[in-house]
Amino acid sequence: MVERRKKRKLQQEIIMPDRGEIGHVMMTAETGTYRWIVREIAQDFKTDLRFQSSAIAALQEAVEAYLSYMDSEIGAIMVQYMPLDSQGEVPNHVHDADDDWNRMRIYVNIITQNRPASLQRLLKSLTNAYYLGDEIFLTFNMDNIVDEETLKIVNNFKWPHSAKYFRRRIIQGGLIRVVSESWYPTFGDDFGLLLEDDIEISPFYYFWIKYALLAYHYGPQATLPELNSIALYTPCLVEFVKERPKWNVTDFFKELHPNTPYLHQLPCSWGALFFPKHWREFYTGYVTLYPNFPNQASFSTNHMDPGTHINASNNALKHKKEDFEVPLLREDFRAFLPNGKLPSISKLPVLNFFNQPVSLKGLKSAGEKILQDVIRCNTKEVVVVVLDMQKS
Secondary structure, three states: OHHHHHHHHOEEEEEEOOOOEEEEEEOOOOHHHHHHHHHHHHOOOOOOOOOOHHHHHHHHHHHHHHHHHHHHHHHHHHHHHOOHHHOOOOOOOOOOOOOHHHHOEEEEEEEOOOOHHHHHHHHHHHHOOOOOOOOEEEEEEEOOOOOHHHHHHHHHOOOOOOOEEEEEOOOOOOHHHHHHOOOOOOOOOEEEEEEEOOEEEOOOHHHHHHHHHHHHHHOOOOOOOOEEEEEOOOOOEOOOOOOOOEOOHHHHOOOOOOOOOEEEOOOOOOOEEEOHHHHHOOOEOEEEEEOOOHHHOEOEEEOOOOOOOOOEEOOEEOOOHHHOOOOEOOOOOHHHOHHHOOOOHHHOOEEOOOOOEOOHHHHHHHHHHHHOOOOOOOOOOOOOOOOOOOOO
16 A cells, blocks of 8 residues: 555656546656556556557657657747746746646636536537646536536536536525635635636637736736736626726727736626635735737637526527627637737736726725725624514
């Protein structure tokens, strides 16, 4: 048992090129140990298989070549996507489990209920995305009342990138409770991606998340404590204006750079990655990083399928789908970025709820004014609410 544990410590996760899913390969100089792990994996497909020594050697050589390729490829990608002022030493990401590349843990949290066709579409887009060999945790979150078809889809879905979890409320609570309970961070490097089932995502969504985190959260020049989330979606309307006028971010920033990412005071509910510290203490003054690409192409889109928050009469939507649906990015997006890279923090423009340019300092001041109207309790204060249950 001790020897088995020692062997498992040598285990590394990579993408198996022939299967497109996570495989477990043990790299060791001992041919006997390598032969053992090959047989362990083979037993998952067929028992009583035998391997010639030449076949084992060929497999080991191929795995070592692939790991070397992944190491160099990831390093090259890092340099291409990191901001100009953050390109110091590029760490060895495949072999160093303690660097920032491997430290972050992404949790995909799906909120679904009674929209099986929508859920199937989302799961297909998740399956077709690129994950760079990372371990990605997946959780399905549902209210108490769920249709049988949705439950069947959830139970039968195969997620090759790590564990799949299933969470269903005992008491019906509504969409807001399901969303707020869908994820809670355990550690400081846990990040939660929230996706409702009428969302569809780009194959490159994980690239955007990964490199934005490296640039603006983990990078050597990352000094943006106000950043609380990373959006996948590019909004087309000004949500906080009564008339909800249309808005084109590319035109808005054309003098600065037509495709610069930007910071916005409004959190995104149609595909966003939330940070652990900020999820615990959400307040006004934080900002979300938004993408900005030609034709408002995004890493997620909302199909406005009828549901809890989408009003419909006889399945006829009362919202205009063209105001919310955006094209998905299906190509490498770095060529659109300023100088082909994510801009430095100091060059990210900031907008408030009304899509007006502001400074981060101004947003903080506005947040403090709002907090003045909220009850604050310290360790010496207790707020007690007494309910009189007697009938008058």
